[in-house]
């Protein structure tokens with residue numbers, strides 16, 4: 005019997021959608037070309053973070069954080085979850101003012117956070133460089149190991165009868181997909197959750213790849229205790245051209261330190277670039293000088309799927325019949341995966357969603373990828 009829904013891609017988004025749709029009683033098939041939880045999901049830092057650059061981003065990220073708390077409740081270890089919190093580090097008084105403004109927005113949204121002065125900053129994170137102004141501590145943020153979470157979500161769907169087909173989708177048809185071996189799989193509806201590779205199946209989508217590098221050190225338990233991000237990260241994350249790096253360190257539950265982050269447009273070459281690594285390390289050492297004495301074990305890269313307005317595409321694809329989109333999550337797709345799946349499932353199968361779906365509908369863009377309004 006053909007499935008109700010065929011999902012292309014078993015990254016965190018496809019896996020979360022499979023979980024949510026199967027929970028609503030739909031028959032789901034997931035097609036994956038590589039491995040469950042590969043693509044950007046394997047490359048991501050796994051920071052679960054409330055982002056407040058606009059109301060829609062804050063609504064999606066903070067609602068998803070609530071869903072993550074329910075998902076990891078009692079089984080944090082399976083996801084390698086840690087509620088480490090985030091400190092947005094303010095280098096000077098101007099950035100501390102920005103931290104205060106951020107705190108007002110986040111508190112108004114019910115998020116637990118505190119502006120901290122320099123003394124508290126160094127008590128919490130003694131390895132930060134001297135003469136910083138303070139920061140904003142957001143207590144509810146955390147981290148997971150994304151490929152593991154993707155596998156757990158997909159396993160839940162499979163336990164409800166969903167199936168996983170290994171293969172590459174090379175073409176979309178109305179109510180079917182064609183695989184690289186020439187076979188066709190029929191389904192009532194198709195969900196595109198293939199990250200940046202959605203573009204090879206639907207080249208007109210308003211998506212651009214944004215490359216990122218991540219490095220990981222040997223084990224140094226306690227070197228840092230919170231995810232540390234410079235307030236300037238927001239500027240870097242929103243650049244729409246060129247290359248940028250920002251200070252972004254994460255304490256893995258293993259005691260390792262993840263070092264981010266870089267952003268580059270107009271390349272899909274996954275090679276790790278020594279020049280970008282050098283820039284990221286210089287930035288990280290500038291904020292945490294003792295990092296210079298740690299061993300970096302490995303560097304890897306991934307491609308974020310970026311939309312023109314920085315919000316994901318969640319809903320019907322107006323250019324293709326019976327096709328739905330769940331992509332375009334840029335650097336926030338691990339965080340926003342669960343809310344994405346809830347919004348998509350509510351649209352496809354009915355039932356409630358915790359937030360308004362309208363800001364994320366693909367119909368906000370015209371056929372040329374330009375935003376309306």
Ligand SMILES: Cc1cc2nc3c(=O)[nH]c(=O)nc-3n(C[C@H](O)[C@H](O)[C@H](O)COP(=O)(O)OP(=O)(O)OC[C@H]3O[C@@H](n4cnc5c(N)ncnc54)[C@H](O)[C@@H]3O)c2cc1C
Nearest residue numbers: 013015017043044045048049051173199216306337338339
């Ligand atoms: C360096 C970096 C750091 C990041 N850090 C964070 C972070 O700290 N916090 C956060 O929230 N987000 C982070 N992100 C963003 C996050 O990783 C992505 O938004 C998220 O993983 C996107 O998931 P996805 O399932 O849409 O895409 P992907 O993870 O790319 O998954 C797509 C899947 O589809 C499969 N696929 C593709 N094409 C086909 C096809 N034709 N047929 C069959 N299968 C196909 C792929 O093999 C893959 O498994 C980061 C991203 C990068 C690159």
